Amino acid sequence: MNKKALLIGAGIIAVAAIGAVTYTSAQRKWTINTVVKITGIAWFNRMEQGVKEYAKSSGNNATQTGPAQADAAQQIRVLEDLIAKKPDALAVVPMDPATLEAVFAKAAARGIKIITHEADSQKNTLYDIEAFDNVAFGANLNKRLEKCMGGAGKWTVFVGSLGSKTHNQWADGGIANAAKNTKMQLVDAKQETADDADKAYEKAKEIIAKYPDIKGFQGSASTDVAGIGRAVEEAGLNDKVCVYGTSLPSIAGKYLETGAVDGIGFWDPKDAGIVMNKVAQMVLEGKKITNGMDLGIKGYNKVSVTKGAGAGMIIRGAAFVDVDKSNMKSYPF
Amino acid sequence: MLSDGHIRFLIIANGLILLVAALLSKGAFLDPYNFQSMATQLPEIGLLAIAIMLTMVSGNGGIDLSVISSANLSVIVAALVCKALFAGADSSAQAGWSFSVLFVVIALTVGTLCGLLNGLLVARAGYAPILATLGTQLLFLGVATVLTGGPAVILGDIAPLSSIGNGDLLGIPIPFLLFLAVSIGVSLMLSRTRFGFRLYLMGSNAKAAHFAGIQTATVTLVTYTIAGSLAALSGIISSTRSASAKADFGVSYLLIAILIAVMGGVNPSGGYGKILGLALAGVALQMLSSTLSFIGANDFLKDFMWGLLLLLSIGLTDSSLFKTKPKPAPS
Numbered sequence: 001m002n003k004k005a006l007l008i009g010a011g012i013i014a015v016a017a018i019g020a021v022t023y024t025s026a027q028r029k030w031t032i033n034t035v036v037k038i039t040g041i042a043w044f045n046r047m048e049q050g051v052k053e054y055a056k057s058s059g060n061n062a063t064q065t066g067p068a069q070a071d072a073a074q075q076i077r078v079l080e081d082l083i084a085k086k087p088d089a090l091a092v093v094p095m096d097p098a099t100l101e102a103v104f105a106k107a108a109a110r111g112i113k114i115i116t117h118e119a120d121s122q123k124n125t126l127y128d129i130e131a132f133d134n135v136a137f138g139a140n141l142n143k144r145l146e147k148c149m150g151g152a153g154k155w156t157v158f159v160g161s162l163g164s165k166t167h168n169q170w171a172d173g174g175i176a177n178a179a180k181n182t183k184m185q186l187v188d189a190k191q192e193t194a195d196d197a198d199k200a201y202e203k204a205k206e207i208i209a210k211y212p213d214i215k216g217f218q219g220s221a222s223t224d225v226a227g228i229g230r231a232v233e234e235a236g237l238n239d240k241v242c243v244y245g246t247s248l249p250s251i252a253g254k255y256l257e258t259g260a261v262d263g264i265g266f267w268d269p270k271d272a273g274i275v276m277n278k279v280a281q282m283v284l285e286g287k288k289i290t291n292g293m294d295l296g297i298k299g300y301n302k303v304s305v306t307k308g309a310g311a312g313m314i315i316r317g318a319a320f321v322d323v324d325k326s327n328m329k330s331y332p333f
Numbered sequence: 334m335l336s337d338g339h340i341r342f343l344i345i346a347n348g349l350i351l352l353v354a355a356l357l358s359k360g361a362f363l364d365p366y367n368f369q370s371m372a373t374q375l376p377e378i379g380l381l382a383i384a385i386m387l388t389m390v391s392g393n394g395g396i397d398l399s400v401i402s403s404a405n406l407s408v409i410v411a412a413l414v415c416k417a418l419f420a421g422a423d424s425s426a427q428a429g430w431s432f433s434v435l436f437v438v439i440a441l442t443v444g445t446l447c448g449l450l451n452g453l454l455v456a457r458a459g460y461a462p463i464l465a466t467l468g469t470q471l472l473f474l475g476v477a478t479v480l481t482g483g484p485a486v487i488l489g490d491i492a493p494l495s496s497i498g499n500g501d502l503l504g505i506p507i508p509f510l511l512f513l514a515v516s517i518g519v520s521l522m523l524s525r526t527r528f529g530f531r532l533y534l535m536g537s538n539a540k541a542a543h544f545a546g547i548q549t550a551t552v553t554l555v556t557y558t559i560a561g562s563l564a565a566l567s568g569i570i571s572s573t574r575s576a577s578a579k580a581d582f583g584v585s586y587l588l589i590a591i592l593i594a595v596m597g598g599v600n601p602s603g604g605y606g607k608i609l610g611l612a613l614a615g616v617a618l619q620m621l622s623s624t625l626s627f628i629g630a631n632d633f634l635k636d637f638m639w640g641l642l643l644l645l646s647i648g649l650t651d652s653s654l655f656k657t658k659p660k661p662a663p664s
Contacts, residue, residue, distance in 0.1 A: 039632050065629065065631075066632065067585075067632055068633045068636055069584075069585035071581070071583060071584055071585040072485075072575070072579060072582055073571065073575075073583035073585065073586060074585055074632075076574070076575060077374055077622070078626060078632065080370050080374055081370065081623045081627060082626060083370065084364065084366055084367040084371075084623070084627075085361065085367075085626070085627055096484065096485050096577075096579060098484070098485040098487045098575075098576075098577045098579075099485050099575040099576075099577045099579060099582065100575070101487075101575075101576050102495070102574060102576040103575070105490075
């Protein structure tokens with residue numbers, strides 16, 4: 001009798017406990033902290049909009065923070081404090097991936113899930129999110145340039161430096177795209193501009209002098225199109241020469257208005273912020289991100305998932321944003 | 334000890350910050366892990382502050398602006414040499430030990446040499462300390478950048494080296510134990526040794542010290558050299574903590590380290606400064622910073638609060654509330 005009562009009692013307690021656990025897990029609000037390289041600059045302010053939007057739509061406690069100075073040491077300190085606070089997940093845009101490996105290992109040991117962005121060499125991350133494949137991004141820029149040039153003529157491509165991995169991947173993507181069209185004639189490829197608008201301006205002037213019939217420029221550093229645009233404008237070639245490149249509306253906007261620069265490409269940090277948090281949530285819910293998955297954000301509708309530098313995976317979207325004079329006002333950064 | 338107005342202010346400030354932090358975080362701040370985390374973060378800046386304090390105490394506008402560059406150069410040279418020497422070595426415990434010992438020895442040597450160069454420029458060549466160390470700051474940063482090409486040198490997880498930055502003894506982080514040991518050592522050096530006495534005397538009045546037969550140039554040289562060694566120790570802690578060495582790692586620490594020294598009651602024009610004050614100021618800043626991170630405040634608010642605390646420390650300790658020493662009678 002007593003035994004039976006005990007069993008029933010134990011049974012009730014177990015059911016109640018399971019019920020309580022499932023109830024809390026269904027109701028559970030995740031705390032996800034996004035940590036950026038530096039706070040207070042336009043790029044990461046834009047990302048914060050995404051984080052806020054995610055927090056609102058998901059109901060999770062998602063916030064963004066970061067150091068006031070662009071210093072890897074300060075980013076570590078911010079992370080250390082957050083790890084002590086023990087959020088469920090950290091979504092980090094590393095200043096320098098190598099310097100964060102130890103602190104990420106510490107976070108993981110405390111049960112915190114780590115998601116990164118722009119850090120495809122990071123080892124101690126579960127998922128690193130890249131906005132796009134760099135070669136595809138370069139090819140996309142070149143396709144727009146090709147269209148503007150009417151599919152024929154002389155063109156060239158600038159890079160910030162030959163040592164910059166991403167710039168070269170973008171340039172190579174563009175060159176490979178143009179090589180498919182025999183009427184596109186590449187001249188003096190990969191001039192270095194040292195990420196300096198003045199250098200790009202001088203190089204563009206030289207190219208215009210050397211090839212008066214030049215039809216197109218593709219820039220890689222965010223300052224390239226600004227320099228090229230100035231040279232094109234001074235030569236009075238706004239309507240004759242097409243200029244496309246990686247840049248931001250805040251840098252190239254002036255020349256987009258006048259038509260000296262025809263279009264720019266970049267990725268939207270706001271979307272990257274949303275995707276990082278979404279992926280963090282999926283990881284917390286025990287879900288896996290698989291090849292071809294739709295993350296529900298434009299540009300991340302069919303992501304590619306490949307093995308990363310460590311045990312984690314790299315998620316790549318196709319999230320390039322094409323901007324020209326008509327839609328530049330929607331990207332105020 | 335409690336008769337010192339500055340120290341009293343800092344003790345009260347620490348208590349208040351702790352209280353407010355505990356209330357704002359609803360007790361979460363008092364988690365032992367959080368104290369461990371703060372005790373891991375403080376030492377690398379604290380050691381830099383001690384280095385700067387020593388140069389400030391030496392007077393003659395003494396300051397060492399090159400501490401961070403020295404720290405980074407020290408560990409970069411150590412990392413590059415050790416990685417080259419142990420490139421083909423097995424990952425045995427013995428290789429780990431030799432790597433670690435060599436790393437520490439090289440880093441401390443390079444740091445000491447950096448400090449010696451500062452000392453020579455100030456004491457022998459007669460450069461103003463602010464100019465000499467501003468120059469060497471850029472020089473060391475430049476050399477470190479050329480050596481690495483910019484990106485971080487990856488150290489990786491090498492036992493027992495990585496435990497310097499990440500390990501603990503009975504729950505107390507090893508960086509904090511190192512900081513404690515250095516603090517006690519420097520404190521004893523300043524209060525109990527002839528060198529300390531000479532340093533304070535020289536800082537208060539270099540001329541009087543000179544005529545009292547003190548070799549002021551030698552004292553200055555030794556002071557800057559010690560500062561270089563302390564910088565290297567800070568570099569060893571931060572590089573093992575981040576498992577990497579980078580030319581511009583922690584460049585934003587410089588003003589914080591100066592802030593800690595000044596808030597700790599070190600007289601920037603020389604002759605006065607106590608380790609206890611510096612340590613309390615360091616703890617106050619660390620707790621304030623962690624509190625703001627804890628409640629999710631903007632990082633810029635941290636800078637603001639630090640500045641406010643500095644102004645308060647100067648203002649309040651100068652007021653009658655904290656003042657203990659009577660003002661000298663006008664002559």
